[in-house]
Amino acid sequence: MIRDITIGQYYPADSLLHRLDPRVKLLGTLVFIVSLFIADSWLGYVLAAAFLALMIRLSNVPLKFMLRGLKAVMILLLISVGFNIFLTDGEHVLLEFWIIKITWEGVKQALFMGTRLIFLIMGSSLMTLTTTPNQLTDGLETGLGFLKKIHVPIHEIAMMMSIALRFIPILIEETDKIMKAQMARGADFETGGLIQKAKALVPILVPLFISSFRRATDLAMAMEARCYNGGDRTKMKPLKYETRDYITYVVFAIYLALMILVGRL
Amino acid sequence: MIELKNINYTYGGGTTQQIHALKDVSLQIPDGQFIGLIGHTGSGKSTLIQHLNGLVKATSGDILYNGQSIYAEGFSMKGLRSKVGLVFQYPEHQLFETDVFTDVCFGPKNLGLDAEEIRARAREALDLVGLDESYDKVSPFELSGGQKRRVAIAGVLAMKPDVLILDEPTAGLDPKGRDEILDQVAKLHRERGITVVLVSHSMEDVAKYVDRIIVMNHGQVAFDGVPKEVFRHYQELETMGLAAPQVTYIVQALRAKGFPIGEDITTVEEAKAAILQVVGGKR
Amino acid sequence: MGIIKASKLIYEYIKRDEEGNPEGVNRAVDQVDIDIQPGQFVAILGHNGSGKSTLAKHMNALLLPTEGTIWVGDKDTSLEDNLWDVRRTAGMVFQNPDNQIIGTVVEEDVGFGPENLAVPTQEIWKRVDRSLEAVGMTAYRYHSPNKLSGGQKQRVAIAGIMAMKPRCIVLDEPTAMLDPNGRKEVIRTVRELNRAEGITVILITHYMEEVIEADRVYVMDGGRVVMEGTPKEVFARTEELKGYRLDVPQVTELAWELKKAGLPLTDGILTIDDFVDEILAIHQKSGK
Structure with missing residues (x-):
């Protein structure tokens, strides 16, 4: 069970995602997480799913491996879904007995929340799976380097x-x-x-x-x-942006724009 | 008596490679034997000993303890573990109490014995490993490597096992510390008639003590016999990443040069006697 | 003057009771004089608690002498300004292979030392390539250290030190936690570095078979150097070694036992070949 946790693990492989600059991946993950909270419609989730699927495809990490990581957080997932189902009030009551009331809004909310959580976990574990801890910390260190100015020991x-x-x-x-x-x-x-x-x-x-x-x-x-x-x-592997990194930034920008657009519809 | 019948153990699978750690292992461990279990890292010897007290469950096959299948429904694993005592390699993995005596009490306490019996057993176990009362109140973390190991062994002995399995009890000890621990174990075997399984990398260490050697290689039993029989296969042992005691090579080298000496010599004492018989000495 | 030289070196630490009050002073290293020449393969032997590891830590300025002086590459380790020079001159490999690897990928770990020395990136890569080559771990450069065997991990640790281009490597019981194959692997690597690269090696150990090919052996007991000489000279004093909780290889032991029984064997036989030759000579003589 404890071995199933894939968050924070690195999956050695050679892929576009593995080669990307960690700063790109860090920001990308942030963008993806933000996009999940913007999404409030089925279309938004479909778009996010498609984007996530594309990224997983590009990462050469077997889907099975990623799904195994989800097992470990199943309980957390079930609890939050449960909360949403039972505690969301709404007009379209599906089921009601004693103090329990299940509404259509609640189910919808729970489904959204569940999907959001699953995507969030998969998205962030995709980052750690394709980035060695060293790259990750390098990325954080360089990416958040500006914090040094305010004496954060980054x-x-x-x-x-x-x-x-x-x-x-x-x-x-x-x-x-x-x-x-x-x-x-x-x-x-x-x-x-x-x-x-x-x-x-x-x-x-x-x-x-x-x-x-x-x-x-x-x-x-x-x-x-x-x-x-x-x-x-000095650094053995100093971070340096390549063309693919700039392209990826653009891709993320387009994705975020699309998500905002879909959210507005 | 422990009997292993066609034990297989596999793990992994799914996304990782499946590993066949034990392949059709059948063995008998009669009461009262002193056995050396030898194999290089990854030969399956550690997996094997964890089967003997039910910490790892075989994928297929059966293990009988005194004729009873340990996999039978209602068989008490806790009972088995008190009878087949297993001491792991690093004492640091089991010592946790504030003083030596309380730590040794942990095993018998888990067996649900009454307080007096627990104390009596702990005292006896500590005596058996040669630690007198002056150590009772010492923190186990302040002891030397060899002493920690003694406390760890006492912690298992306090459950009064019939079989004592020691996983590399001498790792990291200096030569004297190694001899002290092994002598202590040999004494236990001699005086208490307890069955001992000594897991080791080193043929030299076990050759002096054991009456049977089981060699594991690639999850299978490669050799099983008295030391001199097993050491006769010294060339095959080398291909398994093991070596016979140096004295075996000395004897072989002497024989190769035509020196009349018997083949079945496994200890320095035997070699000394055999050589003196040929060339004579003062005594 | 040698590459490492100690004069009247003393190290004391204060023993404390459970409440942290000082109980007494323990002397871990006592009046040690050593002089190690560049290019030598030196072994320091001793049982657990003999002070050999404490001495080793002085060679890297991880510990500083209470009294006396130790010079590493002419630098007095007790002077703050010499600290980094000392550590650059004498690299250190420790006992537990897991607890000294910092990187999560083999090559990144080897690069850690040069990074700390602010070596330019391109040069780091060159050094990492060379060091991995020198210890025979190039094939594993992209692996995670966790997946390696103990012997391989120690070779990575050695490469990590090599990449800092030290003149001297101090190995503090590098084989104590390894199986026989891992032990051989590490010793072979170290000996090769000594021979091919001319690195001074100081090997701390209690395994006697590892010191047979050393140029010089020091034996420690109770914080003091109690024996010193070539392996042959040291092993000749079998009984004394046993008194220091040490052991000799079986061939030396057998020769010693036979000598005690009256056979005219030379002292400190270290190899099977020497032993066989001498026994055969005796046999021929007695046959006539």
Whole structure:
């Protein structure tokens, strides 16, 4: 289950999307998310779907892989859909008993909300799937470089993000090992009430925290030994816009314009 | 007695490549044996031991513990895990309590024993690994690598298992620490008659102690026999990324040059005796 | 003067109890004198807790001496201004392969060091190419480090240091967490770098079979250097080594045992070939 989370994972492949400048992808993702909130009609969603489908196609990431990532956020999705169905008031009542009232508006709202969420997750995971964490942080660092002027430590934030992303898979694996080691000592993570279950987590969390701290000190030392001081650095892969990046910006602009237009209809 | 019948285990599939980690493995582990389980990383040995206490479920095949299928409905996995104790490679993965004694109590506590029995078992387990009362109140995180490993082993011993499986108990220890742990385990086996399965990369480490070696390669049992039988295949072992103890190579090199020495020598002591028999010494 | 030289080096740290109050002073490195010549392959042996890792961290100015001095490439590490020169001269590879790789792609990790040194982009690429080539990891340059074996990860870490063009590499127990194949892989790589590139190598380890081909061996115990010499000289003192919680290869052990039993063998036999030759010579003589 925990392994199914694809957000933040990188899918190595060679595609147009993989080659794009991360700043383009970051802004593109932002544009896409904004467009989802502009869309308020079926036509808008169809357009967004078509655009998303095109991007997935261009990314060479298997659709199956992306859908698997959705599974992990299913609960969140169901909750928000549920809220919309049950809590939206409207004129066209479809079903009513006791205190529950389901209206056509609610269903519509829920469908929109569900689609929006799915698209949002797929859109943003498409970005992380096609961008290495390093590129991503580079993109953020350069793209948000102007924030440095107001003393936001953007390089440090970017570095922290990239390290976090590198260690997520390692820590997931480690959690698995710790769970097994404790299960071998008769630990039970499945039965019992909420409090008992929470208590059962202690034997997992303590070793995990201790190991994480250890990793952090080790890593800090390794970075220091490699002359890292956060100061003047050059880049192995400096970000440079290519023609395809400019074209993509234009494509995104057209897309956004279309979405606004459709929204106005 | 643990009996594995045609165990297969596959994982992955879907978008990733399917991996066949265990292929039709059949084995018997009778009570009281001291077994060395050898294989390089990815040979399936770690997967195999996790089958023995039900942490990983076979894709097909059956495992019998004292004649009972562990996959049968109503079979208590918790009960099995207390009888087939598994100590993982890194003690850091299981130590979590504020002091050594409480940490060792974790296993028996999970078995639902009463407080007195829990304490008695923890004390006994710590004695078995050679840690006296002076360690009881020490934080497990302040111990040396070798001591941590002892506490981890005690944590499993406190459940009074019939079978003790140790996954590379000597990794990262210095030579003396390695010998101390292995001697302790050998003593346990000798004095308690407990069945021991020692997982290792190193033939040299296990040759001295075990009475049976199982070699895993590509998810299958490649060799299974007494050490000297297995080491006879030293050339095949090399193709599996393993090596016989250095002493095997010494003996082979001597034989190749016409020195009259027997083939089945697996330890330094045996080699010493055999060479002295030929050339004579003071004693 | 050698590339790394320590004189009366002492490192002490304050032991604290649970509340953080000082309990006493622990001396991890005690009066160490070493002098390592450029181009040498030096091994520092010792059991866990003998102070060998603490000493290693001084060679990279990760720790600074409490007393005494250590010079790396003529620079006193205790002077703040020398810090980056010291780290550039002596690169450091650590024990846990996972905890020293920063990049999420192999080649990006190798580029991390040169980036920190503000090396121009084109030059970084050249160095990354060369370093990956030197450790034989070019085929994996686009891979994620998480998918590599332990030995491969350590080779990436070594490439990451090589890309900084140090004169000297200090490896702090690089094989302790590896399986035998990974261990061999790393040692072969390091030896090749020493031979082909003339890099000074300082290998910290407790695996005796890794030091057989070293030019010089130091043995540490209780923070002190207790033995020093060529591998042959050091291994000749088998009993003493055992006293320091260390071990000798089986062939050395066997030769030593036979010698104790009265066979006229030379001290510190390190290879099977030498052993076989000597035994055969004895056999022929006794046969006559």
